[in-house]
Amino acid sequence: MTVAPQRPPSIVGNGPAVHAPRQAPPPHPARSVWARILGRPTGSTGDRPLVVMRHVSKVYPNGKVALREVDLGIPEGDFVFLVGPSGAGKSTLIKLLIRDEIATSGDVILDGQNLARIKRRAVPKVRRRIGIVFQDYKLLPQRTVWENVAFALEVTATPSRLIRPAVDRVLAVVGLTGQARQLPATLSGGEQQRTAIARALVHDPRLIIADEPTGNLDPLISWEILQLLLRINELGVTVLMATHNADVVTALRRRVVALEEGRIARDQVGGAYHRED
Amino acid sequence: MIGFIAFSVRRAWQGFWRNAVMSFAATATMILMLLLLSGFWVLQSGLNATLQFVEQKVEVVADVRGSASLDQVNALAAEVRALPEVASVEFVDPEAALARFRARLAEQGREDITQYLDRNPLQGSLEVKLRDAAVFGTVVDVLRNRTDVVSGVKEIQKLVDDVLAITGVLRTAGVIVILLVGLTVLFIIVNTIRLAVVARAEEIEIMRLVGASDGFIRWPFVFEGALVGLIGAGVTLGLLALVAPSLGRLMFDVFTVLPLEFGTLARDLAILVLGAGLGLGVFGSWVSVRSYLIR
Numbered sequence A: 001m002t003v004a005p006q007r008p009p010s011i012v013g014n015g016p017a018v019h020a021p022r023q024a025p026p027p028h029p030a031r032s033v034w035a036r037i038l039g040r041p042t043g044s045t046g047d048r049p050l051v052v053m054r055h056v057s058k059v060y061p062n063g064k065v066a067l068r069e070v071d072l073g074i075p076e077g078d079f080v081f082l083v084g085p086s087g088a089g090k091s092t093l094i095k096l097l098i099r100d101e102i103a104t105s106g107d108v109i110l111d112g113q114n115l116a117r118i119k120r121r122a123v124p125k126v127r128r129r130i131g132i133v134f135q136d137y138k139l140l141p142q143r144t145v146w147e148n149v150a151f152a153l154e155v156t157a158t159p160s161r162l163i164r165p166a167v168d169r170v171l172a173v174v175g176l177t178g179q180a181r182q183l184p185a186t187l188s189g190g191e192q193q194r195t196a197i198a199r200a201l202v203h204d205p206r207l208i209i210a211d212e213p214t215g216n217l218d219p220l221i222s223w224e225i226l227q228l229l230l231r232i233n234e235l236g237v238t239v240l241m242a243t244h245n246a247d248v249v250t251a252l253r254r255r256v257v258a259l260e261e262g263r264i265a266r267d268q269v270g271g272a273y274h275r276e277d
Numbered sequence B: 001m002i003g004f005i006a007f008s009v010r011r012a013w014q015g016f017w018r019n020a021v022m023s024f025a026a027t028a029t030m031i032l033m034l035l036l037l038s039g040f041w042v043l044q045s046g047l048n049a050t051l052q053f054v055e056q057k058v059e060v061v062a063d064v065r066g067s068a069s070l071d072q073v074n075a076l077a078a079e080v081r082a083l084p085e086v087a088s089v090e091f092v093d094p095e096a097a098l099a100r101f102r103a104r105l106a107e108q109g110r111e112d113i114t115q116y117l118d119r120n121p122l123q124g125s126l127e128v129k130l131r132d133a134a135v136f137g138t139v140v141d142v143l144r145n146r147t148d149v150v151s152g153v154k155e156i157q158k159l160v161d162d163v164l165a166i167t168g169v170l171r172t173a174g175v176i177v178i179l180l181v182g183l184t185v186l187f188i189i190v191n192t193i194r195l196a197v198v199a200r201a202e203e204i205e206i207m208r209l210v211g212a213s214d215g216f217i218r219w220p221f222v223f224e225g226a227l228v229g230l231i232g233a234g235v236t237l238g239l240l241a242l243v244a245p246s247l248g249r250l251m252f253d254v255f256t257v258l259p260l261e262f263g264t265l266a267r268d269l270a271i272l273v274l275g276a277g278l279g280l281g282v283f284g285s286w287v288s289v290r291s292y293l294i295r
């Protein structure tokens, strides 16, 4: 039930599998051939904010103020870098979006739904619409690549006949078809992260949130992962990526939201990692 | 739905063996508790049966051997009747005893289980009523000395007093002991399952992140608790089945619970043990996963 796409067509659906994420970065904005073939209204930025944060503050129970009066809108189809020094509040902002934490004040609205107001029971459904990727991959060591990806569907009541084709398709998208039967420990860091991305994609989400996904990877592999996220974005999926990687951010000239001590210090399309003035 | 149950059962099974030591500790404690529970329950049933028997208001009863001849019995009856403190003596032969037992079953609205028997399992007995219920020493002595005719003597008045005293003590002591042991078992099961939950904290975190609903997180652990309960109940019933023959004889001798009644008693006991084991296991694990669900 979770696999059946509500909005046609899906990236994990009928599109031909894309391999080897080593090509040059595609031209911005994301109105590529792909997008047109797939018919998803990408690039229609501004019409329809997928994420809205209004005057959001977060104070942890110990009194630590992690976010102060944050205002942020992310239109559907956007690719946003979230930068800032360690402790600036990036992970906290992400936890609010996946409703792992609840804002102390202000509204966090995901696809029109106020996350503070939804019932506890509705939380899993919200999470299925978001793909989440972490620095430490969070793979299950005793399961193969294929099983790790299938796990996300297995635990969300997906009929088993739908699991196999969905997993095979996302593994093709991230280029891991050949490694499907391997355990995470036998993979490189980049392959492990691609497995995690495949798992994030398998529910066919509208939003991918990645919290420092390249934090444990060397520069070349980091580029690979970034290429993959960019291509996923081209297919119409909104991407929010928290990162420390200044080279990547500056080279790509995408939208950059910079946090400093819990405040948005800068929100700039085509921005660099560091302030340029 | 079937996928969900299969998923939960598979993970419960894996979980049970992954924490084998704690699982066995929990199961062993469960068995101990269930055995205690069974013991108290059997005692209680025995005492109730005795009280019922006592209500017949006969003061001394002598079981008559099947080997004794009618002449011998009548002679003994005459001898006892001649004693000054005796009001009346009646010989209830095995047929009459069976008829009386049937009447008692009918009175209680229960099925006549005696129809399944190929022979009468009951003994005849001499029932003595006394003028003064307090004086039965001589009667008992006389009856007891005739071992060729009499296989056992029950002093009812004394029995009534004893039974009432014991029942009172047992009721309170039993409830207290079972409560204490039950709480211990609950504590151990909660901790076993909690260990299992902690061991899989990472897996649970991933489940929550990919949008698993509470049921997918909770039920594997609940099934794991149920498994501990089921195995505990199974082993307990196995142990009880081993001692059942001697227990049955003991119950008959001490409490006058007939082998027939022992059958229904065993069935009730099986239900009690299974229910208590399963209930404790499920409740214990339900409590221990609560804190790991979505806040």
Ligand SMILES: Nc1ncnc2c1ncn2[C@@H]1O[C@H](COP(=O)(O)OP(=O)(O)O)[C@@H](O)[C@H]1O
Pocket: A060, A061, A062, A064, A065, A066, A084, A085, A086, A087, A088, A089, A090, A091, A092, A093
């Ligand atoms: N659960 C928590 N309880 C208390 N303080 C926290 C908690 N999580 C994060 N913090 C604090 O909030 C601030 C922001 O943290 P975080 O969002 O993790 O920053 P970043 O991801 O940008 O490094 C830090 O000072 C951190 O110590």
Ligand SMILES: [Mg+2]
Pocket: A090, A091, A092, A211
């Ligand atoms: Mg962080």
